[in-house]
Amino acid sequence: MNLECVYVTSGLLTAEVIKAKLEAHDIPVLLQYESVGPIYGITVDGLGEVRVMVPAELAALARELLEDEGGSEDHANVW
8 A cells, every 4th residue: 555644743642633533534544653752752853753644545635634624733744
């Protein structure tokens, strides 16, 4: 399956919320991150970075759904 990154955040909590929103719209999601970040709670130097990956053919729809949130300070993370 060809996956595309549609969102990047630091920490699993925000990523899980984004995942739930996309899955509620029938978009399958894979969260990609380094395993050491969540174990030790490290969020510096990219270790806490979580990439929200979706099938490439649904990436445009996923980005549109994320941009429709409005008012979120994390919008800079939508790719």
